[in-house]
Each structure stands twice: as structure tokens, then as C-alpha cells.
Amino acid sequence: MNRILIVEDExxxxxxxxVSLKRAGYDCTVANDGxxxxxxxxxxxxxxxxxxxxLPGLDGYDLxxxxxxxxTPVIFLTxxxxxxxxxxxxxxxADDYLIKPFDVEELIARVxxxxxxxxxxxxxxxxxxxxxxxxxxxxxxxxxxxDLTPREFALLEQxxxxxxxxxxxxxxxxxxxxxxxADTRTLDLHIQRxxxxxxxxxxxxxxxxxxxRLKKE
Amino acid sequence: MRFSEKLVCxxxxxVVTFFALGGSALLYGDFRDRLSxxxxxxxxxxxxxxxxxxxxxxxxxxxxxxxxxxxLENFCAELLEPQDPNSVxxxxxYHTERADGEGAVYSSLPAVWGTNxxxxxxxxxxxxxxxxxxxxxxxxxxxxWTLYTAYDLSEVFAARSRSLRRFLLLExxxxxxxxxxALLFSRRLTRPLALLNQASxxxxxxxxxxxxxxxxxxxxxxxxxxxxxxxxxxxxxxAALELSVQQREDFMGAFTHELKTPMTGILxxxxxxxxxxxxxxxxxxxAGAIYHEAHRLESLSVKLLQLLHLDEEELALEPLPLDKAxxxxxxxxxxxxVQNGGAVVETFPTGLWVMGDADLLCDLVLNLITNAAKAGPxxxxxxxxxxxxxxxxxxxxDHGCGIPADQLARVTEPFYMVDKSRARKQGGSxxxxxxxxxxxxxxxxxxxxxxxxxxGTAVTITLQAACQPEEEGAQ
Amino acid sequence: xxxxxxxxxxxxVCAAAIVPLAAIPLGWFALTDAALxxxxxxxxxxxxxxxxxxxxxxxxxxxxxxxxxAERGATGPLYDSxxxxxxxxxxxxxxxxxxxxxxSDMQAYQDEVLKTLVDGGVLPQAWYDQVKxxxxxWAGSTYYSTDTLGFVRLMTFVGESSSTCLLNMEVDSLTGxxxxxxxxxxxxxxxxxxxxxxxxxxxxxxxxxxxxxxPVGTDYEESGLxxxxxxVLMTCAAGDDNYTTGGQRRFYFSLMLxxxxxxxxx
Numbered sequence: 035m036n037r038i039l040i041v042e043d044e045x046x047x048x049x050x051x052x053v054s055l056k057r058a059g060y061d062c063t064v065a066n067d068g069x070x071x072x073x074x075x076x077x078x079x080x081x082x083x084x085x086x087x088x089l090p091g092l093d094g095y096d097l098x099x100x101x102x103x104x105x106t107p108v109i110f111l112t113x114x115x116x117x118x119x120x121x122x123x124x125x126x127x128a129d130d131y132l133i134k135p136f137d138v139e140e141l142i143a144r145v146x147x148x149x150x151x152x153x154x155x156x157x158x159x160x161x162x163x164x165x166x167x168x169x170x171x172x173x174x175x176x177x178x179x180x181d182l183t184p185r186e187f188a189l190l191e192q193x194x195x196x197x198x199x200x201x202x203x204x205x206x207x208x209x210x211x212x213x214x215x216a217d218t219r220t221l222d223l224h225i226q227r228x229x230x231x232x233x234x235x236x237x238x239x240x241x242x243x244x245x246x247r248l249k250k251e
Numbered sequence: 252m253r254f255s256e257k258l259v260c261x262x263x264x265x266v267v268t269f270f271a272l273g274g275s276a277l278l279y280g281d282f283r284d285r286l287s288x289x290x291x292x293x294x295x296x297x298x299x300x301x302x303x304x305x306x307x308x309x310x311x312x313x314x315x316x317x318x319x320x321x322x323l324e325n326f327c328a329e330l331l332e333p334q335d336p337n338s339v340x341x342x343x344x345y346h347t348e349r350a351d352g353e354g355a356v357y358s359s360l361p362a363v364w365g366t367n368x369x370x371x372x373x374x375x376x377x378x379x380x381x382x383x384x385x386x387x388x389x390x391x392x393x394x395x396w397t398l399y400t401a402y403d404l405s406e407v408f409a410a411r412s413r414s415l416r417r418f419l420l421l422e423x424x425x426x427x428x429x430x431x432x433a434l435l436f437s438r439r440l441t442r443p444l445a446l447l448n449q450a451s452x453x454x455x456x457x458x459x460x461x462x463x464x465x466x467x468x469x470x471x472x473x474x475x476x477x478x479x480x481x482x483x484x485x486x487x488x489x490a491a492l493e494l495s496v497q498q499r500e501d502f503m504g505a506f507t508h509e510l511k512t513p514m515t516g517i518l519x520x521x522x523x524x525x526x527x528x529x530x531x532x533x534x535x536x537x538a539g540a541i542y543h544e545a546h547r548l549e550s551l552s553v554k555l556l557q558l559l560h561l562d563e564e565e566l567a568l569e570p571l572p573l574d575k576a577x578x579x580x581x582x583x584x585x586x587x588x589v590q591n592g593g594a595v596v597e598t599f600p601t602g603l604w605v606m607g608d609a610d611l612l613c614d615l616v617l618n619l620i621t622n623a624a625k626a627g628p629x630x631x632x633x634x635x636x637x638x639x640x641x642x643x644x645x646x647x648x649d650h651g652c653g654i655p656a657d658q659l660a661r662v663t664e665p666f667y668m669v670d671k672s673r674a675r676k677q678g679g680s681x682x683x684x685x686x687x688x689x690x691x692x693x694x695x696x697x698x699x700x701x702x703x704x705x706x707g708t709a710v711t712i713t714l715q716a717a718c719q720p721e722e723e724g725a726q
Numbered sequence: 727x728x729x730x731x732x733x734x735x736x737x738x739v740c741a742a743a744i745v746p747l748a749a750i751p752l753g754w755f756a757l758t759d760a761a762l763x764x765x766x767x768x769x770x771x772x773x774x775x776x777x778x779x780x781x782x783x784x785x786x787x788x789x790x791x792x793x794x795x796a797e798r799g800a801t802g803p804l805y806d807s808x809x810x811x812x813x814x815x816x817x818x819x820x821x822x823x824x825x826x827x828x829x830s831d832m833q834a835y836q837d838e839v840l841k842t843l844v845d846g847g848v849l850p851q852a853w854y855d856q857v858k859x860x861x862x863x864w865a866g867s868t869y870y871s872t873d874t875l876g877f878v879r880l881m882t883f884v885g886e887s888s889s890t891c892l893l894n895m896e897v898d899s900l901t902g903x904x905x906x907x908x909x910x911x912x913x914x915x916x917x918x919x920x921x922x923x924x925x926x927x928x929x930x931x932x933x934x935x936x937x938x939x940x941p942v943g944t945d946y947e948e949s950g951l952x953x954x955x956x957x958v959l960m961t962c963a964a965g966d967d968n969y970t971t972g973g974q975r976r977f978y979f980s981l982m983l984x985x986x987x988x989x990x991x992x
Contacts, residue, residue: 046516046540053533054523088508113504113511135515138522199527244528256733260740264747271750278751279758294771301773309776312934315784315901368764373772377762384763390773394934415751422748 035061036081036149041071041097042111043089047134051084054138055145058195059159068092075100081154082145084132087112087123098126107152109144111136142195159194161248164232166194173232180231185210189224193238198250200241254444255437262433267426274418282411286404290375290386293402297388300342300400303330308393318394320346320356327357331400341385341401343369360387360401369399377404384408443471447478459486505666509551509681513544554682557614558665558689566693568606570717573636573643574598576609580616581634587621592629596620601636605643605714607694612714615690618683619647619710626708627651638716642696645712653704663688663698687712778934780956780985785903785930789958792817792875793985818871818879822889825869825881833868836880839897839904843981847925848962849907852915853979857893860884860911866892876900903930907981910967914977919962923951926960926981952986959986 038060042048045066052062063078065071068091075083075097083106087094094110101108107129112119120131129148132141150169159166163176171187173180182190188210192201207215215221225246229235239247307326311318323344331342343358345366361380364387370376372391377384378401385401392398443465450463462482465475520537523529529537581596588594605612616634623632627649636645654662654669661667666681668674674681684698687710691698696713780786795815819825828836840857843849860866861882868882882893894908927933932953941952941959949963960983967976 044512044516046544047512047519049536049540050516050519050523054519113508134511135518138519196527199529201527202525205526241528247527253733256737260737263744264740267744267747268750271747275751275754279754282755290770294769298771298773302776305776308934309778309782312778312783312931313781313787315898317931318934370766373769374766375769376764376766379763384759388769391775393775393778393936411755415755418751419748426744426748 035059036154037061037063037078038145039071039074039078039080039083039106040064041066041068041083041089041094042086043067044086047086047111050138051141054142057197057199058142059197060145068094068097071097072100075104075106079104080106082106082149083108084141084145085110085128087119095122095126098123098128102127107148107154109148159191161194161197162234162237162251164190164194164234166190175232182228182231186224186228186231189221190228190232193228193246193248197248200239200244200247203245206245253441255434255441258437258440259430259433262437263426263430266429267422270422270425274422278411278414278418281414282407285407285410289402289404289407293375293386293388293400296340296402297390297400300331301390301392301398304344304396304398305392308396323396324357331357331359340403343399345397345399346395356396360399372397440471443467443475447471447475450482451478454482454485459489502665505681506555509666510548513547513551516544517541517548551682554686558682558686561611561686561689561693566608566611568608568694568715570604570720571607571609571612572719573603573605573645573714574600576607576612577616577634577636577645579609579613580620583613583617584620584624588624591624594624594627594629595631597631597633599633599635601638603636603638603643604717604719606717607714611690611693615687615712616645616647618687619712622683622710623647623649623651623708625651626653641716643714643716645714646709647712648707648709650707653706653708654700654702655704656702659700659702662700778936778955780935780953780958783932783934783956785898785901785905785932785983786956786958786985788875788877788898789905789983790985792873792877795875816874818873818877820871820879820881822869822881822883825871825879828868828870828880832870832880836868836882836893836895839880839895839902842902842929843904843907843926846929848922848929848981849979850915850917850922853909853911853917853964856911856913856915857909860892864892872899877905904981905983907979909979910976911979912974912976914964914966915979917962917964917979919949922962923960926962926983927951930983932956932958957985957987959984 038055040048040051040055040062042051042064043066048064048066052064055062063074063080065074068089071085071089072092083097083101085094085097085108087110089097094112098108108127109130109132110123110128111132111134112123113134123131129152130144132144146168158168164180165174166187167173168191173182173187173190189206192206192209203218203221204215207221210224211220225238225240229238237249239249241247304323304326307323308318311322316322327342327344331340341359341361343360344356346356363380364378368376368378368387370387370389372389375386375388377386379385384404386404387399387401389397389399443463446465447463450461453461459482462479463475464479466472467475517540520541524534524537524541528534577598581598584596588596620632620634623630628651630650633648634645635648636643638644658667658669662669663684665685667685668681684700688698691712694712694714696715699711699713700708701711702708780790792815796817840849840854844851844854864884866882866884867886868880870878870880872878876899878897878899880893880895880897881891884890884892890910891908892910894906895904896906897904924938927938932938935953935956935958937955938951938953938960940947941950944950944952946952946959946961950959950961952959960981962981964979965977967978
């Protein structure tokens with residue numbers, strides 16, 4: 035599991051990120067000010083840092099100085115959207131830049147992309163005995179390859195990324211197929227196939243009037 | 252062409268013109284004098300010859316001898332024949348009956364002078380013979396004889412030539428001297444202009460702090476003084492512009508941050524709730540976050556609108572009783588007081604009247620009381636007022652946490668928060684004191700803040716005192 | 727570059743302007759000289775000619791002296807008097823008995839003088855011819871006398887021992903100028919005094935006096951010329967000879983030159 039440091043003075047946002055990333059299978063540490071963050075950086079080795087720029091104490095740029103020697107990739111989170119600020123952040127060595135307000139999905143995608151690019155993982159998702167390799171688009175169950183269609187793969191990825199949460203049917207359909215859900219049959223059919231192929235009959239739960247949920251371990 | 256060169260050229264032309272004209276007049280006057288002086292002598296000599304000849308004619312008559320051409324020719328030859336070749340006198344004797352060029356009984360005049368050139372009786376004329384000029388006098392004598400004598404003017408003209416040569420040398424010296432003096436002078440005169448030029452160029456290149464510093468008591472000095480004043484004005488303006496740009500950038504940055512942070516929270520949690528059905532606990536957290544963040548946005552927008560409104564419109568101030576405004580504010584602040592551990596507000600009615608806008612003044616006091624309540628939950632807040640001359644000082648004092656001295660100056664900046672996380676929890680937007688400061692300004696006053704960390708803060712509002720209206724007083 | 731060239735040009739123009747301006751005096755003098763040469767102007771103190779008097783002319787001085795001496799009746803040798811040296815003057819005889827008979831040389835002289843008068847335009851040819859004819863006809867005898875001033879009087883009478891004078895002339899012996907002429911003839915001729923008198927002035931070389939004019943308001947208005955400077959009168963007249971005795975009518979021609987003081991009427 036990748037360790038991610040979240041530095042954000044707005045607790046609402048830091049909580050949001052923490053919850054989302056944890057659900058996506060990352061180990062998260064939160065710091066609400068620059069000084070705490072610096073201490074954490076010195077004491078731990080993180081795979082990625084999400085830095086807010088405007089921070090009490092040390093700001094994001096200062097923290098970047100701490101992280102650079104350790105080679106930790108950095109994604110800036112900021113409300114500043116001017117080109118000047120973006121260029122400053124990137125030129126100082128940030129790996130990516132995310133402007134508030136951001137979509138949580140996008141944040142996770144960026145985190146994965148940066149981790150992949152820097153070779154620090156992010157390629158695989160694991161739940162029970164099933165491993166999903168995002169880069170090779172391969173799924174193995176107890177070391178055995180499982181043959182999945184692209185839709186099934188995408189559906190499994192959605193479930194694995196949101197473990198423990200009941201996902202609404204229409205949102206799932208929207209994420210996997212795109213667009214408005216025409217009928218519930220297609221989604222239900224794919225869930226049935228997944229349960230069968232992975233032998234996850236009890237793992238993927240049907241939540242009444244809501245949708246489906248992958249059980250937490 | 253440089254200005255100094257123009258100046259030199261002009262001065263030289265003027266000097267040469269006037270010097271030459273003046274010199275000409277002087278030399279000419281001198282020449283005329285010499286000519287006149289010479290004329291007097293010539294006249295005397297001419298008269299002498301005339302007299303001598305007439306005398307001779309009369310003598311001949313007296314002696315009863317015939318006055319013939321030969322006799323007179325011989326006489327003239329004796330009397331007038333030049334003794335040496337450099338003689339300055341020439342003469343001719345004519346008889347009226349023997350005119351037409353052949354009438355000359357005696358003549359030593361140059362052949363180039365015809366009888367037509369010669370002057371009439373009692374006249375004189377200047378004639379040229381070769382290089383030299385001669386003045387010829389004519390006089391009719393007795394018995395129809397006419398005598399002409401001519402006198403060389405070479406000496407007069409030579410003297411004039413000498414004077415002229417001296418004058419031209421002097422003129423050359425004067426021109427050269429004037430050129431050198433004018434050059435030095437104009438350089439010195441135009442040096443401030445060059446400096447001014449240089450300074451303005453450097454200022455144009457961005458060196459706004461540069462001043463000429465020239466202090467002379469002429470127009471150039473005044474110009475450079477005006478120039479310095481202008482440069483100072485430009486510098487101030489540029490600094491003000493830069494400051495204003497900086498302030499706006501700061502404001503925009505802070506504003507974006509304040510706006511986008513709650514929006515990120517709202518969007519993120521809303522998305523979460525939309526996608527899935529998390530644990531009830533998580534659900535509550537998400538809903539709570541959305542509620543708080545939206546609340547924050549709301550209070551931000553209210554204050555922001557108020558601030559914009561204040562910037563836009565000129566306030567119409569009217570006399571109003573201070574006590575009433577304070578009472579209203581305290582009433583409105585009740586929920587905030589309750590929320591902050593039941594803080595208590597002490598007011599002291601004064602009966603003072605001030606110039607102000609009732610709603611804004613109420614808002615101002617409300618904001619200050621709320622701030623005070625947040626600073627010291629459960630504490631006592633005192634609101635006092637006193638008149639000092641034409642101003643009324645309204646003071647709101649608390650015994651809360653106080654503001655660090657180094658941040659005291661910045662607390663009235665929009666979005667500035669001393670303790671951000673605590674302010675967030677209390678639903679602060681960072682605009683409260685900025686708004687208070689603007690309201691105080693709109694009332695023509697200031698908002699001095701005194702504070703000591705850990706002991707409390709006192710905010711003073713200076714307001715204009717007003718007379719109590721008659722009818723109100725009567726009721 | 728262009729600016730620099732322009733600046734150089736302006737400086738050159740300035741320098742070029744200075745030279746002619748500096749040469750203003752030369753131009754000034756050239757102009758004034760041109761104006762000076764050939765310009766006639768009146769002399770500031772013009773010479774005034776000497777004013778001649780009678781005494782400046784030999785002939786007139788002789789006449790004046792004769793008059794002065796004759797008035798005093800000066801005769802005898804030179805002697806000292808209170809008014810200086812008095813000269814002795816012997817006048818020539820005016821009657822035949824006191825005169826010397828003129829020989830042929832003297833007669834030729836007389837004729838020569840008359841001819842001079844005729845040639846000078848003073849004596850009309852007609853009168854000359856008349857005189858010559860009568861002299862030949864009457865075979866008139868000629869006498870002469872001289873005085874101590876050198877005047878010669880030549881008289882020709884009608885015939886021998888006749889008192890009727892045909893021709894009477896007075897001549898200055900040094901210059902040969904006639905100072906008086908009297909002709910009495912049996913026949914008269916026209917004369918023109920306005921032409922004859924100036925001619926006689928010139929013949930006597932008295933034109934230097936310069937102010938010969940008709941003496942208006944005197945008896946000589948028609949027959950005389952008067953010079954104020956010389957205080958001298960010249961007359962030329964002709965007419966009936968009332969003075970001649972004898973019944974026969976005679977005509978006269980007369981020339982007179984003598985001192986004369988015109989009474990100023992005012």
C-alpha cells in the first residue's frame with residue numbers, strides 16, 4: 035500500500051481527501067499545517083505528498099524544498115489558478131497541479147498517474163485474493179489469470195476503488211458505460227458474471243434500493 | 252543642432268552684425284570728418300589760386316596790358332606747375348569763349364576727365380583718375396576765365412584703409428572672443444537642460460526615484476523643480492498603482508481561496524453522497540461538512556456584498572442616538588453570545604447623538620461584539636462611549652485571547668485571520684474587521700485597535716458628534 | 727546620420743553668414759564711394775571774385791587822374807603839399823593855334839584808330855565813309871596836341887584855318903584806346919547804340935568791370951552804358967549838330983568815355 039501525505043489546513047477538505055484515498059486503497063497521513071507536515075516528512079518516507087500551497091507556518095513551496103531531496107513526488111492543491119502560480123509550482127519540481135475545486139475521481143486518477151510515472155506503484159488494486167493490474171489490464175485470482183471483458187474490468191475497478199461503500203446503480207452505469215442508464219439489466223448481468231468469474235458470490239453484496247457494495251476485509 | 256550651438260550661432264550673428272554696423276558708422280563718420288577737414292584745406296588753396304589769378308588779371312588791366320592766353324598760361328605754369336611728380340594739386344584754366352575741350356589755356360588735369368565731368372562754378376566734384384581719387388573745384392573768374400583745381404584724396408582714403416584694416420582685425424578678434432565666450436557660456440547655461448534630459452530619459456527607463464536636484468533661481472531651476480515634483484508625483488502614482496495591483500492580487504488570491512475551499516468541500520462530499528451510500532457515520536460527516544461549508548459561503552457572500560456596497564455608494568449620514576444603535580446591536584448579537592459560552596455585554600447609556608447610518612453602525616457594533624465574544628467565550632464585553640470635542644469615541648472591550656502585536660496592523664485586511672483553524676470553526680470569513688474598518692471610514696472615522704495577547708482587545712470607533720434634533724429632544 | 731549632416735550644414739551656413747556680415751564696412755564704403763564720385767556739390771565757402779574798381783583799369787585811372795588834376799587846375803612842377811605830393815599837369819591844347827600840325831604819319835594813325843573802331847563794330851561804316859569823304863573834299867588840315875598823362879587829341883578842321891571841326895578824337899597814347907570821338911558831317915547816318923556801346927566796352931577791355939548797364943532814369947537812358955564798379959559812363963550818340971556855326975545844317979556822331987557818378991535817387 036502506498037503511503038500518502040496530505041497537507042491541507044482546511045479540515046473539511048483534508049478529511050474528504052483522506053476518506054476518498056483510503057477507500058481507494060491508500061495509506062493516508064494528514065497534516066493541518068506546514069510545521070507538522072515538515073516533521074512528518076522528516077520522520078517518514080512517503081510515496082506521494084499532496085500539498086496545499088497556502089498553509090499556516092510553512093507554505094507549500096517551502097515544503098517542496100523538504101521533499102525534493104527525498105525524491106517524493108508532489109501534487110499541489112491550490113485555489114490559485116493563475117498561470118504564473120502554476121508555472122512556479124511546476125518549475126520548482128512539482129509533479130502535478132490540481133486546482134480547487136477538484137473532482138475526487140480526478141484526484142485519485144492523478145495520484146495514480148503520478149505514482150505510475152514515478153514507478154512507485156499504483157498499478158495494482160487488491161481485494162481478498164483478487165489482484166487487479168491497471169497497467170497491464172490483468173486480473174488474477176490466487177495467482178490464476180481471470181479472463182474479463184473490458185466492461186467487467188472497469189466495473190471491478192469501480193467496486194475495488196470504493197470498498198465498503200454502497201455504489202448507486204446509476205452512478206456505476208455512468209462510470210462504466212457512460213451516459214444515462216437505459217436499463218438495469220445490463221449492469222445486473224455484468225455483476226452476475228463478475229460474481230461467477232471471481233467466485234465472489236458473497237463478496238459483492240446487493241444493497242436494496244441502492245446498488246452494489248464490495249465487502250470490506 | 253544642439254541648443255548651445257544655436258545659441259552660439261545666434262549670439263555670433265548678432266554680435267558681428269552690430270559690431271560691423273557700429274564700426275561702419277564710426278569709420279564712416281571718421282572718414283567724413285577727414286574728408287571735410289581736407290576739403291577746408293583744399294578750399295583754401297583753391298581760393299588762394301583763384302585770388303592770385305584774378306589779382307594777376309587785374310594787375311594786367313591796371314598796367315593797361317592785354318590779358319592774353321599766353322600771358323596767363325605762362326603765369327599758371329609758374330604758379331601751378333607741380334614742383335614734384337607727387338604733387339597733390341592739379342589745375343586747369345579755361346576761357347568761356349574757347350570752351351569745348353580746346354579752351355584750356357593751361358591744364359595739368361588728366362585727359363580722362365572731360366569738360367562735362369568738371370564741376371560748375373562754386374561747385375566741387377570727386378573724380379577718379381586711375382587708382383586715385385581727386386576732388387575738383389571750379390570757379391568762374393573775371394573776364395570769363397574759369398579755373399579748376401584738383402586735389403588728391405589718396406591720403407584720406409589711405410587713412411581710411413588703414414582704419415578699416417585695423418577694424419577688421421579687431422572684428423576678427425571680437426568674433427573669435429565672442430565665439431569662445433558664447434560657447435563656454437551656453438554650455439554652462441544648457442548643462443542643466445542636458446542633465447534634465449538625461450534625468451527624464453532615465454526616469455522613462457524606470458528609474459522613478461531619480462531627481463535632478465538642480466537649484467538655480469532662473470526658469471531652468473523652476474523647470475527642474477517642476478520636473479522633480481512631477482517625477483515625485485509619477486513615482487507616487489506608480490507606487491500607488493503597484494500597491495493597488497498588489498492589493499488587488501492579494502485580495503483576489505485570498506478571495507479565490509476563501510471561495511474555492513468551501514466549494515471543494517461541498518462538491519467532494521456531495522459527489523461522495525451521490526455515488527454511494529457510505530456508513531451512516533460517514534453520511535453524517537459528509538452532510539455536516541456540506542452544511543458548514545455552504546454556511547461559510549453564505550456569510551462570505553453577505554459580507555462581501557456589504558463591502559462592495561460600501562465601496563460603491565456615498566453614505567448619507569444623519570444624526571442618530573448612539574444608545575439606540577448599541578442596543579440594537581446587542582440584541583442582534585444574542586445568538587452569537589449564546590453560542591460563545593454565554594458572554595455578557597455591559598453597556599452604559601450616554602445619551603449622545605452621532606452622525607451615522609443606523610444600519611451600518613449597528614452592523615459595526617454587532618461585528619465587534621461578535622468578534623469580542625469569539626475572542627473570549629463566556630467573558631464580559633464592555634461597550635462605552637465618550638465625547639471628545641467634536642468626536643464621539645465608542646469603545647468595545649473584551650478580555651479574550653487578544654491579537655499578537657505583529658499582526659495587529661493586518662487584521663483589517665480582507666480575509667486576514669489570526670488563527671485560521673479557530674476562525675473556521677467559528678464560521679469566520681476573515682472579512683469582519685475589514686468591514687468594520689470600511690464602515691468606520693465611511694463615517695469619516697478610524698478604527699484603532701489596541702490589544703495585548705492573553706489580556707484582551709479594545710477597539711475604538713471615532714464618530715462625528717451630532718446635535719440632538721429639537722423635536723426629538725422635546726418628546 | 728541625417729541629423730548630423732543637417733547640423734553640419736547649419737553650422738556651415740552660420741559661418742558663411744558671419745563672413746559677409748563681418749564685411750559690412752567694405753560694402754558700406756564701396757557704396758558711399760560710388761555715391762561720392764561724380765557727384766557735383768556746392769562748395770562750402772565758394773570763392774568770391776574780386777570786385778574791380780575804376781582804378782583797376784589803366785584807361786580809367788588815366789581819365790580819373792586827368793579829371794582830378796584838371797579840377798585842381800594843377801599846373802607847374804611837382805611840389806610838396808599838405809595832402810602829399812601834388813603832380814604837375816599840363817593839359818593839351820584844344821584849339822588849333824595851340825596844336826601841332828599833324829604829318830602824314832599822324833594822319834595814318836588817326837585813320838588806323840578810326841578803322842579799329844569800325845572793325846570793333848563801334849563806328850558804323852557809313853559814318854567812317856562820310857568822314858573820309860569830307861576830309862578828302864575839304865582837304866581838311868589835322869592838328870594834334872598831347873598832355874602830360876599821355877592823352878593825344880587829334881582834330882581835323884574843315885579846310886585851312888576854319889574853326890569848324892570835322893573830326894575830334896582823344897586817344898590814350900599807350901594803349902591806343904579812344905576815350906572820346908566827335909564827328910560833325912554834312913550828312914548823318916543811322917547808329918545803334920545798343921550794339922555799339924558793348925562793342926566799345928570790349929574794345930577798351932573794360933568788360934572785366936562786369937556791371938555795365940543802361941543808366942535808367944538819366945539823360946543817357948538811350949545812349950549810355952554805366953558801370954557802378956568803375957564809376958564810369960560811356961555814351962554813343964548821333965543827331966543834329968546845333969552847335970556848329972554857319973547856316974549849313976550839320977550832323978554829329980559822338981563817343982564819350984568818362985568818370986561819372988550816378989546820383990542815387992534814393
